Amino acid sequence: MQVIQKIEELRQHITHLKDNSLSIGLVPTMGALHNGHISLIQKAKEENQKIIVSIFVNPKQFGKGEDFERYPRTLQTDIDICQKAGVDILFTPDADEIYHNDPIKILAPSKSGNILEGARRKGHFDGVLEIVLRLLNLTQANRAYFGKKDAQQLLIIQQMVRNLFLPVKIVGCPIIRDSKGLALSSRNRYLSKAGYEQALQIPLALETIGRKIMGGEYCCESLKQIGLESLRQIEVDYLAIVDHQLNDIKEIKKNESLILLVAKIEGVRLLDNLWI
Amino acid sequence: MQVIQKIEELRQHITHLKDNSLSIGLVPTMGALHNGHISLIQKAKEENQKIIVSIFVNPKQFGKGEDFERYPRTLQTDIDICQKAGVDILFTPDADEIYHNDPIKILAPSKSGNILEGARRKGHFDGVLEIVLRLLNLTQANRAYFGKKDAQQLLIIQQMVRNLFLPVKIVGCPIIRDSKGLALSSRNRYLSKAGYEQALQIPLALETIGRKIMGGEYCCESLKQIGLESLRQIEVDYLAIVDHQLNDIKEIKKNESLILLVAKIEGVRLLDNLWI
Known part of the structure; x- marks a missing residue:
C-alpha cells in the first residue's frame, strides 16, 4: 500500500492507473476508521481494480463551536486497517494543498442543503461538497463509496453528481451497527x-x-x-x-x-x- | 460529424471514445462561429484525436438587460463550419437538460470574479463556470480551448481547474483579428x-x-x-x-x-x- 500525502504524487499514480485502464474505487473518510469504513472498502474492492482511501479531516464541513479540534485522529491505526483491508493507495493530504486562496466556491442546493442537518450545521454541506468534488476530480474514481448513515450527505452528493454530470457512480452502502445495534460512528x-x-x-x-x-x-x-x-x-x-x-x-x-x-x-x- | 442534442447520447459516445483511449479536445462556444472559433478548432485538432464543439447560448452568463435574446443564433451555418473544419461531434444541448432545479451552485472567486467584467456583469463568471464545468465533466475532455480575447474568463477558468483539480488542460489561444485589426467577436x-x-x-x-x-x-x-x-x-x-x-x-x-x-x-x- 502506498501512503501518499502530496497531490502531485497522487496525480502521477492516477495517470499511471488511467493509462492502464484500471478502474478506481474511492472511499473518502475523515479517518478514525471503524467497521463501517471497512465495509465500504470491501464493497469497493468487489467492484474496482484499485482502491483509494482518503483521510482528511475537512475543516470546511465543521461549523464554529463544532468538534473539528477534538475530532479523533488515529492515523497509525488507520494505516494498519487500510493495509489489512487491501487498500492500494491511502491519500492523506494537507489542507493547504487542498484549499487555495480566493477559490471557486461550491454551494449545496439552497433547499436540500439547508434543511435537517443543513439547518443545524450552517455551511456543512457546502464544505462536504467542496472536499468530495475535489477528491473525485483528483482520483478520477469510477465509483465512490459512502455510508447510508449520513443519508442527507449521500443524497446531496448524488445530486451534485447528477447536476454537474460527474463521470462517477456514487454507491450508498448499508449502515453497519455494533452488536447492540448502535450505528457505527x-x-x-x-x-x-x-x-x-x-x-x-x-x-x-x-x-x-x-x-x-x-x-x-x-x-x-x-x-x-x-x-x-x-x-x-x-x-x-x-x-x-x-x-x-x-x-x-x-x-x-x-x-x-x-x-x-x-x-x-x-x-x-x-x-x-x-x-x- | 455527429450533431448531438441529448446528453444521454453524448455520454454513450464519450464512453466509446474513452474505452478506446482516444484523446478528446473540447471547444466550448455560444455559436455564431467565426474565424476565431475556427482557429480554436484547428489548434484542438493538432493536439487531440477527437474534437467536440459545443454550441450553447448559456442563459446563466447573461445579466438582466443584456443581449441574451438578441445574441446571434446561426446554427445551420455553424454546422457547415464545424463539418468543414473536421469536427467529430457537435453538441447542441437544451438548457433544460443542462440545468436542473435547486442545483449545486458554483461561485467564481470572490475577488477575481467581481472586478473588471465581473463588476460590470454581476454573476457573469458564476454563469460561465456553471456551464464550463458541466461541459468539461460531460465530455471528459483532455484539453479545452478558449480564446485569449476573453482574458479574464480564460484566467478564471484556469483558476477553477487548479482549485478543483479538474483533469483537463485549458489551452488559451491567440486573438484572431480581421484584416483591419478588429478582434473577432x-x-x-x-x-x-x-x-x-x-x-x-x-x-x-x-x-x-x-x-x-x-x-x-x-x-x-x-x-x-x-x-x-x-x-x-x-x-x-x-x-x-x-x-x-x-x-x-x-x-x-x-x-x-x-x-x-x-x-x-x-x-x-x-x-x-x-x-x-
Whole structure:
C-alpha cells in the first residue's frame, strides 16, 4: 500500500492507473476508521481494480463551536486497517494543498442543503461538497463509496453528481451497527458508558417504527408519534420522514422513503436512519 | 460529424471514445462561429484525436438587460463550419437538460470574479463556470480551448481547474483579428459601418501601447495615459493593466502582464487585450 500525502504524487499514480485502464474505487473518510469504513472498502474492492482511501479531516464541513479540534485522529491505526483491508493507495493530504486562496466556491442546493442537518450545521454541506468534488476530480474514481448513515450527505452528493454530470457512480452502502445495534460512528467514542446505554434507544426507536411499517402503518404522523414515544428519555433533535429528495411526506411509499433520526446525548449529536 | 442534442447520447459516445483511449479536445462556444472559433478548432485538432464543439447560448452568463435574446443564433451555418473544419461531434444541448432545479451552485472567486467584467456583469463568471464545468465533466475532455480575447474568463477558468483539480488542460489561444485589426467577436455584427470604423481605434490604441512597451516604457500609469489619449473619441469602459492574477500593477513585467481594454460603441461592449 502506498501512503501518499502530496497531490502531485497522487496525480502521477492516477495517470499511471488511467493509462492502464484500471478502474478506481474511492472511499473518502475523515479517518478514525471503524467497521463501517471497512465495509465500504470491501464493497469497493468487489467492484474496482484499485482502491483509494482518503483521510482528511475537512475543516470546511465543521461549523464554529463544532468538534473539528477534538475530532479523533488515529492515523497509525488507520494505516494498519487500510493495509489489512487491501487498500492500494491511502491519500492523506494537507489542507493547504487542498484549499487555495480566493477559490471557486461550491454551494449545496439552497433547499436540500439547508434543511435537517443543513439547518443545524450552517455551511456543512457546502464544505462536504467542496472536499468530495475535489477528491473525485483528483482520483478520477469510477465509483465512490459512502455510508447510508449520513443519508442527507449521500443524497446531496448524488445530486451534485447528477447536476454537474460527474463521470462517477456514487454507491450508498448499508449502515453497519455494533452488536447492540448502535450505528457505527467515529463520534461514538465521545460517549460515556451511561451515554452509550442511552444511545441504544435510537436504533430501538427506528426498529419499532420499521416493525410498524411492516405491520401496515404508513401514516407518517403516527409513525413519528410512535418513535418519539419510545425516545421520551433522550433529547431528540429531529425525527423526520422524507422522500429521497428530502421532502417531508405524509405517507410511506416503499423504496422511496427515509426516516431520519438525530438525538443528542452528552452533547454528541448521533445520526441514524432507516431506508424504507 | 455527429450533431448531438441529448446528453444521454453524448455520454454513450464519450464512453466509446474513452474505452478506446482516444484523446478528446473540447471547444466550448455560444455559436455564431467565426474565424476565431475556427482557429480554436484547428489548434484542438493538432493536439487531440477527437474534437467536440459545443454550441450553447448559456442563459446563466447573461445579466438582466443584456443581449441574451438578441445574441446571434446561426446554427445551420455553424454546422457547415464545424463539418468543414473536421469536427467529430457537435453538441447542441437544451438548457433544460443542462440545468436542473435547486442545483449545486458554483461561485467564481470572490475577488477575481467581481472586478473588471465581473463588476460590470454581476454573476457573469458564476454563469460561465456553471456551464464550463458541466461541459468539461460531460465530455471528459483532455484539453479545452478558449480564446485569449476573453482574458479574464480564460484566467478564471484556469483558476477553477487548479482549485478543483479538474483533469483537463485549458489551452488559451491567440486573438484572431480581421484584416483591419478588429478582434473577432460574435457581437461585432451588431455594429453599423460607422460604428465598425470607430471600433478600429481599439486595436490601434493597444498597438500604440505595445509599441511604447517595446520602446522601453514600463510605467503603467504612462501607458494608460497614452492609450486613453488615442481613444478620446470613443467611450472607454476601462483600460486596465494587470498581472495574471488580475491584480493592478504599476510596472510592466514581461510574460506576466495583461492590458485589458473595453470600449462601448453603439451600445456594444467590445473587449480587446494585449498579453505582454
